[in-house]
Amino acid sequence: MTAPPVPSRAPGRVLSTLNEDGSRRYLRPKPSTGRFFSIRRVVAYGLMVVFFLIPYVRMHGKPLVLLDLPRRQFTIIGTTFLPTDTLLFQLLFVSVIITIFLLTALFGRVWCGWACPQTVYLEFLFRPLERLIEGGPVASLNIDRNKSWSWRRFAKHAVYAVLALFLAHTFLAYFVGVEQLAQWVRRSPVEHPTSFLVMAGTTALIFFDFTWFREQTCIVACPYGRIQSVLLDRQSLIVGYDPGRGEPRAKWVKARTAAAGDCIDCGACVLTCPTGIDIRDGLQMECIHCTQCADACDAIMDRIQKPRGLIRYTSRDTLDGKQRHLLRPRVVLYPAALAISLGLLFYNLETKASADVTILRGLGAPFEREQDHTIVDQVRIKVTNRTGELRTYRIELLGAEGAKFIAPENPLRVESGKTVTTSVFVGLPSTAFQRGRRPISFRVSDGGSFTAIYPYLMLGPSESSEDDRREHGNPEKEPHR
Numbered sequence: 001m002t003a004p005p006v007p008s009r010a011p012g013r014v015l016s017t018l019n020e021d022g023s024r025r026y027l028r029p030k031p032s033t034g035r036f037f038s039i040r041r042v043v044a045y046g047l048m049v050v051f052f053l054i055p056y057v058r059m060h061g062k063p064l065v066l067l068d069l070p071r072r073q074f075t076i077i078g079t080t081f082l083p084t085d086t087l088l089f090q091l092l093f094v095s096v097i098i099t100i101f102l103l104t105a106l107f108g109r110v111w112c113g114w115a116c117p118q119t120v121y122l123e124f125l126f127r128p129l130e131r132l133i134e135g136g137p138v139a140s141l142n143i144d145r146n147k148s149w150s151w152r153r154f155a156k157h158a159v160y161a162v163l164a165l166f167l168a169h170t171f172l173a174y175f176v177g178v179e180q181l182a183q184w185v186r187r188s189p190v191e192h193p194t195s196f197l198v199m200a201g202t203t204a205l206i207f208f209d210f211t212w213f214r215e216q217t218c219i220v221a222c223p224y225g226r227i228q229s230v231l232l233d234r235q236s237l238i239v240g241y242d243p244g245r246g247e248p249r250a251k252w253v254k255a256r257t258a259a260a261g262d263c264i265d266c267g268a269c270v271l272t273c274p275t276g277i278d279i280r281d282g283l284q285m286e287c288i289h290c291t292q293c294a295d296a297c298d299a300i301m302d303r304i305q306k307p308r309g310l311i312r313y314t315s316r317d318t319l320d321g322k323q324r325h326l327l328r329p330r331v332v333l334y335p336a337a338l339a340i341s342l343g344l345l346f347y348n349l350e351t352k353a354s355a356d357v358t359i360l361r362g363l364g365a366p367f368e369r370e371q372d373h374t375i376v377d378q379v380r381i382k383v384t385n386r387t388g389e390l391r392t393y394r395i396e397l398l399g400a401e402g403a404k405f406i407a408p409e410n411p412l413r414v415e416s417g418k419t420v421t422t423s424v425f426v427g428l429p430s431t432a433f434q435r436g437r438r439p440i441s442f443r444v445s446d447g448g449s450f451t452a453i454y455p456y457l458m459l460g461p462s463e464s465s466e467d468d469r470r471e472h473g474n475p476e477k478e479p480h481r
């Protein structure tokens with residue numbers, strides 16, 4: 001019995017980035033200049049400059065953005081979020097998510113087409129360099145990927161490698177800071193193998209993405225692209241083709257009749273699309289709303305002396321001839337939710353003290369009894385300096401007159417953004433304890449804006465209190481010596 005023949009061609013339509021035999025269809029979109037392209041180019045180069053400069057900018061003595069993963073400290077616009085700031089993190093995260101929902105409901109995939117690093121760097125850095133080195137899109141379509149490499153292709157990959165290295169270093173600066181990065185760059189990788197491997201891995205990923213993976217990131221890897229169908233509604237802004245005006249499409253001159261629509265089926269919108277789709281098939285998941293097809297079509301409309309905008313920013317309801325309603329439930333609910341989460345975030349940020357202090361019991365036994373019946377508790381005091389400068393914190397004992405108070409590090413020096421834990425020792429006669437407990441307080445102050453009092457419950461003996469009381473009297477009446 002012979003095996004059934006394996007079909008070599010897909011029976012139906014395949015993805016825009018696949019050939020019918022299932023192999024990858026490499027796209028070399030034709031660039032389209034036009035009104036949207038001009039604005040996008042300014043936005044893209046502006047974003048690149050911002051990305052390169054942010055690691056060097058400081059605010060209130062701190063980096064503008066520093067995502068310190070090992071220490072779990074995240075500095076954003078001069079504000080440092082510490083591992084203890086769970087609530088602030090949650091509010092920030094919720095605010096970002098709601099903002100994405102709101103922007104998508106209003107403006108569709110404006111992020112994807114205009115500001116996403118994948119689009120910005122691919123369309124305005126890597127592809128232009130490719131065209132410069134290897135030739136225009138028509139020339140590069142003739143490149144047989146299986147043939148031996150030409151010097152142009154080597155040159156392109158060499159330039160890409162340098163760019164990937166530079167982008168990886170800039171990216172790494174967001175996590176370690178430019179000062180640390182400068183030190184690493186000057187030293188041998190052997191001295192910092194982990195960070196070197198992270199940098200090498202990031203470089204390899206960027207190189208792989210912009211050299212080979214390209215539009216696949218948007219089509220198959222990006223989670224934001226996957227959830228578009230639930231975030232967009234029929235009123236959301238999209239880049240769309242107007243079939244009412246364009247259909248029935250007919251080739252220019254040859255097949256045109258009086259009934260023909262404005263689309264001359266020139267294919268310019270498909271040739272320029274970075275994800276290889278035909279926008280005339282309707283709204284598709286692969287469309288990143290980059291407006292390249294709109295620019296391409298506008299140029300064609302100019303040439304055939306028809307009004308621009310056959311492909312334009314519109315909404316699905318508008319294309320169906322219905323009125324576009326800007327006001328709809330999600331456009332009211334999202335801003336309301338955003339206002340609440342941002343309000344809570346800023347309130348918590350404003351009311352947050354400039355230091356975090358935690359009082360902890362000492363390790364080991366809860367207390368120690370000295371020969372003179374003094375009960376000594378070890379207390380650990382953890383201080384986090386949230387300001388942008390070095391601070392010294394004075395620790396005082398309150399509510400325990402006559403007590404022994406030993407604080408080896410007092411005042412306590414804490415660098416900006418750092419946490420220091422110190423141990424203090426409080427000694428009281430055993431008679432000062434009621435049922436094994438004695439409330440006291442600590443005052444911690446930095447001599448400036450920060451002063452706070454923290455209650456603490458000392459532990460002592462409960463069973464021997466009466467014996468000690470008979471032997472030593474009541475410390476509340478006789479001060480402890």
Ligand code: SF4
Binds near residue numbers: 241246310
């Ligand atoms: S560019 Fe415009 S005219 Fe040409 S095929 Fe696309 S929609 Fe039709």
Ligand code: SF4
Binds near residue numbers: 278288290
């Ligand atoms: S269909 Fe148009 S807007 Fe969508 S990705 Fe392609 S070129 Fe960009």
